[in-house]
Amino acid sequence: MYAYTDHSHVSCITPYRYKRVSCTWYSPVPPWGQAGKLGRGGGGEGRHEALEAIAVTKLWSVARSAASCSSTSTASRALATTAHQPFDSVDAALRCAAAAMGLLTWLGFRRRNQFESLTLLDHMLSSPLTYLVDRFYHLVLVLRGSPFYPPRGKAAIRVVCIADTHDQLVSVPVGDVLIHAGDLTTDGSAADVQRQLDWLKSLPHPVKIVVAGNHDSYFDARSRSADDVRTAAKLDLDGLLYLEGELTVQEVKGRQLAIFGAPDIPECGPENFAFQYTPAKQPWLSKVPPRTDILVTHGPPKHHRDLGIGCPHLLREVWRVKPRLHVFGHTHWAYGKESVYFDGMQVAYERLLSRPRRGLLWDLVPNESWLDMAQVLLHGVHSVLWKWLMGGPGSNQGSLMVNAAQMHKNSGTVRSRAVVVDM
Numbered sequence: 001m002y003a004y005t006d007h008s009h010v011s012c013i014t015p016y017r018y019k020r021v022s023c024t025w026y027s028p029v030p031p032w033g034q035a036g037k038l039g040r041g042g043g044g045e046g047r048h049e050a051l052e053a054i055a056v057t058k059l060w061s062v063a064r065s066a067a068s069c070s071s072t073s074t075a076s077r078a079l080a081t082t083a084h085q086p087f088d089s090v091d092a093a094l095r096c097a098a099a100a101m102g103l104l105t106w107l108g109f110r111r112r113n114q115f116e117s118l119t120l121l122d123h124m125l126s127s128p129l130t131y132l133v134d135r136f137y138h139l140v141l142v143l144r145g146s147p148f149y150p151p152r153g154k155a156a157i158r159v160v161c162i163a164d165t166h167d168q169l170v171s172v173p174v175g176d177v178l179i180h181a182g183d184l185t186t187d188g189s190a191a192d193v194q195r196q197l198d199w200l201k202s203l204p205h206p207v208k209i210v211v212a213g214n215h216d217s218y219f220d221a222r223s224r225s226a227d228d229v230r231t232a233a234k235l236d237l238d239g240l241l242y243l244e245g246e247l248t249v250q251e252v253k254g255r256q257l258a259i260f261g262a263p264d265i266p267e268c269g270p271e272n273f274a275f276q277y278t279p280a281k282q283p284w285l286s287k288v289p290p291r292t293d294i295l296v297t298h299g300p301p302k303h304h305r306d307l308g309i310g311c312p313h314l315l316r317e318v319w320r321v322k323p324r325l326h327v328f329g330h331t332h333w334a335y336g337k338e339s340v341y342f343d344g345m346q347v348a349y350e351r352l353l354s355r356p357r358r359g360l361l362w363d364l365v366p367n368e369s370w371l372d373m374a375q376v377l378l379h380g381v382h383s384v385l386w387k388w389l390m391g392g393p394g395s396n397q398g399s400l401m402v403n404a405a406q407m408h409k410n411s412g413t414v415r416s417r418a419v420v421v422d423m
Ligand SMILES: [Zn+2]
Pocket: 010, 011, 012, 013, 164, 166, 183, 213, 330, 332, 407
């Protein structure tokens, strides 16, 4: 456990100083995820980065052995012993590498923390082949076209998706269903939440769905502020459908639409964050009803518009239910849409992303990741040929995942547009 401070104003995850909890269980496990333990006691990022640099110079196994050390000198000693090199030279190299990595981060060539997108250099140091396959995977998704279309002969239902407005108002297009996937506020007081709710109520959409985010502390009795408890503050939710692990079936344009919403999110911050769960108590097992058309959660599933911090248990549940539309937010930097087809290509892609990254050079040595990559390539080419050349069933059999975070990265301003889906 180590203190983590992020002064960004509206980070979904880190607006306060807090003790970092065991979040790595749902993160991909890069080889240097373990090396990060070196960071305890301050200045850790530099040593962590130094170990990454060492990976590039083929000292992966050596660095791994040093990963459990608690200081630079201990790490240097372990490295020196394993590599049969003088302590001073290893220690100096480690510090130089740390300084170089720090400089690259300062210059913007590397991301500052795990809540930002990976830079090109990050990808190259982590696993360039995985990066290329990831680009290929998303190209195939584009070539496969829209994952679904509104049913023929029936009026399309327009679903407007937003999330992470963090006390701000955004321009919302007209539609039949409006979904807010959480983080209405930043501080989560009843007064702040009510202001956002009143704004949502004023919008013309016939059906309005609201799910709480980790910042909306009022909704979770465990995270509610002392002031709100003392004053017994209440919310007026009239005209909105607030979902907390519930299913609602709405009739829209003569069609039934089953919408399930749940705010639960993997542990990611202080105690005044709402609806956090630990791996042991993750709530997703068989939680989502099988007939769900639209799933609304605050957090993303693993591997899809999640910056690597999505929940694997939620992903498993999504695989089981296969909702046509999954709306979420939370990872501001991962805003956007992504088709999913629950097929062999997606299986291989998710398995590839869940493997440890091997680093720039070791990536080129044959390993099990290559099999996943080959499967992604084969399934990808096959799916595109099937759609465009062989007149196959096309792309009307997929689902759509939407990260609707309105907050632009951690800029403090809402610049992303509402995501509109016709179904
Ligand atoms: Zn947020």
